[in-house]
Amino acid sequence: MASKAVITGVADTAVGKVDGSTSLGLQAEAAAAAVADAGLSLGDIDGVLCGYSFTEPHLMLSSVVSEFLGIKPSYSIAVQAGGATACAQVMQAAALIEAGICRHVLAVCGDNRLTGMSRDKAVAALSEVGHAQFERPYGISVPSAYALVAQRYMHDYGVTLEHLAGVAVAHRKHAMRNPKAQMRQPITLEDVAKSKPISTPLRLLDCCLISDGGAAVVISAADAARDTRKRGIGVLGTGQMNTHEHIIASPSLTDFGCKQSSRQAFDRAGVTPADIDVAEIYDSFTITLLAELESIGFFARGEAGPAILGGALDLDGQLPCNTHGGLLSYAHSGAAGGMFHVVEAVRQLRGEAEGRQVASPELAFVHGDGGILSAHCSLVLGRN
Amino acid sequence: MSKPLPQPNVVTQRFWSSCKDGRFEFQHCKACGHNQFPPRLTCTACHGADLDWLPSSGRGTVYSFTVVHRAPLESFKADVPYVIAIVALEEGVRAMVNLRGVDPKAVAIGMPIEVFFEPTEGEYPLPQARPR
Numbered sequence: 001m002a003s004k005a006v007i008t009g010v011a012d013t014a015v016g017k018v019d020g021s022t023s024l025g026l027q028a029e030a031a032a033a034a035v036a037d038a039g040l041s042l043g044d045i046d047g048v049l050c051g052y053s054f055t056e057p058h059l060m061l062s063s064v065v066s067e068f069l070g071i072k073p074s075y076s077i078a079v080q081a082g083g084a085t086a087c088a089q090v091m092q093a094a095a096l097i098e099a100g101i102c103r104h105v106l107a108v109c110g111d112n113r114l115t116g117m118s119r120d121k122a123v124a125a126l127s128e129v130g131h132a133q134f135e136r137p138y139g140i141s142v143p144s145a146y147a148l149v150a151q152r153y154m155h156d157y158g159v160t161l162e163h164l165a166g167v168a169v170a171h172r173k174h175a176m177r178n179p180k181a182q183m184r185q186p187i188t189l190e191d192v193a194k195s196k197p198i199s200t201p202l203r204l205l206d207c208c209l210i211s212d213g214g215a216a217v218v219i220s221a222a223d224a225a226r227d228t229r230k231r232g233i234g235v236l237g238t239g240q241m242n243t244h245e246h247i248i249a250s251p252s253l254t255d256f257g258c259k260q261s262s263r264q265a266f267d268r269a270g271v272t273p274a275d276i277d278v279a280e281i282y283d284s285f286t287i288t289l290l291a292e293l294e295s296i297g298f299f300a301r302g303e304a305g306p307a308i309l310g311g312a313l314d315l316d317g318q319l320p321c322n323t324h325g326g327l328l329s330y331a332h333s334g335a336a337g338g339m340f341h342v343v344e345a346v347r348q349l350r351g352e353a354e355g356r357q358v359a360s361p362e363l364a365f366v367h368g369d370g371g372i373l374s375a376h377c378s379l380v381l382g383r384n
Numbered sequence: 385m386s387k388p389l390p391q392p393n394v395v396t397q398r399f400w401s402s403c404k405d406g407r408f409e410f411q412h413c414k415a416c417g418h419n420q421f422p423p424r425l426t427c428t429a430c431h432g433a434d435l436d437w438l439p440s441s442g443r444g445t446v447y448s449f450t451v452v453h454r455a456p457l458e459s460f461k462a463d464v465p466y467v468i469a470i471v472a473l474e475e476g477v478r479a480m481v482n483l484r485g486v487d488p489k490a491v492a493i494g495m496p497i498e499v500f501f502e503p504t505e506g507e508y509p510l511p512q513a514r515p516r
Contacts, residue, residue, distance in 0.1 A: 147450035
């Protein structure tokens with residue numbers, strides 16, 4: 001099916017510790033680079049969707065970003081859905097284009113979370129997503145909430161600590177092929193096992209990074225994309241599901257909305273999980289990815305762990321996944337963390353992934369989750 | 385900096401007042417029979433507004449747990465390692481607690497617990513749980 005919305009430009013900034021960076025600066029740099037990648041100019045952008053920032057928060061961030069860029073979009077809005085933000089921005093952009101409201105939409109994110117705030121401050125700020133009355137008085141943090149999922153998931157499906165460690169090692173292996181990645185020194189299963197406990201069963205190397213970085217994509221109407229520089233990548237299917245916000249209100253600790261959001265995206269694209277050539281799936285913690293891979297249906301329950309230890313996520317594996325290194329080893333800078341997954345999927349489909357290129361992929365799947373596996377957004381992208 | 389304390393509002397005042405009296409209360413929908421916690425204005429199952437407050441037996445089991453080694457706030461640093469658990473109460477509602485009176489290494493899913501009330505620096509005690 002030919003899609004009406006196509007991704008025409010992608011970019012990300014340097015990631016990791018980017019001295020002197022600011023949230024607005026990272027967003028502007030990524031935006032300009034994505035627009036240039038599309039062969040457009042900033043004046044061609046008529047829609048702006050931005051994420052959120054911890055270091056430069058604002059009530060109307062999208063207006064702030066447009067003002068900083070010097071553009072006057074006819075449609076502008078900020079999207080806040082935690083780790084689902086980037087995919088939700090792309091879904092929203094595609095809907096705006098399909099409705100005929102915009103021609104070229106810029107979706108941009110960026111935050112200097114590493115150099116702009118202390119590690120303690122970043123962890124404390126994230127803990128505020130816990131329920132004010134019924135979670136935060138108990139000392140909850142985001143890692144602890146995911147740890148509650150991990151403990152139950154391991155209990156119900158026989159997942160082991162080694163399976164979780166295998167996810168971390170697989171991501172590091174990908175990052176080692178990516179010169180831009182924040183973490184490139186090799187790690188072993190034993191390194192993960194010996195890394196310091198954060199909130200059992202999760203250890204330091206089960207947790208994502210804290211990074212500076214920005215990323216942006218341009219989504220264009222197919223007929224407006226004929227003049228762009230590179231072949232457009234079709235947004236073939238999108239889906240969302242939102243089941244709760246707080247972990248105490250989650251209907252389940254093992255079954256999540258990614259099942260419905262991905263099914264919606266696959267159905268709209270007219271494909272199945274088995275058709276996907278490369279996947280970029282939110283990996284805030286090792287358990288996040290493992291639970292999502294099994295909930296979405298890429299692996300049967302309890303089978304992702306052993307498969308990953310056998311190389312299933314590698315470039316030549318059953319499902320090459322998070323080929324840039326993911327949030328675990330590439331970088332994680334707030335909403336931009338999810339946008340790195342989108343950018344990587346497009347690079348893979350264009351054949352621009354250099355030393356980490358999957359052999360001629362036709363279809364990519366991208367997924368973001370926000371909160372504690374609360375908000376889910378899925379995309380199916382393809383060479384048009 | 386002190387720990388985050390319960391801040392009752394119009395929806396939760398009844399719950400926290402009951403904690404002072406040593407009762408853990410949940411909401412029961414008179415229309416469809418659904419039990420729920422945390423408190424809401426309406427039933428999350430049928431969206432009806434006729435909700436009763438019922439006391440829990442305070443008995444339940446550990447549904448999941450984690451031993452926290454890295455505290456998110458300065459005020460919890462002296463407590464590590466501490467146990468956060470989601471407990472499933474007999475009436476079918478789940479709540480977050482800290483598990484007290486148990487070696488963190490001995491905690492397991494399915495462990496029988498009972499709710500008790502722990503004083504805080506504020507006006508209201510916090511429901512917690514211990515093995516029974």
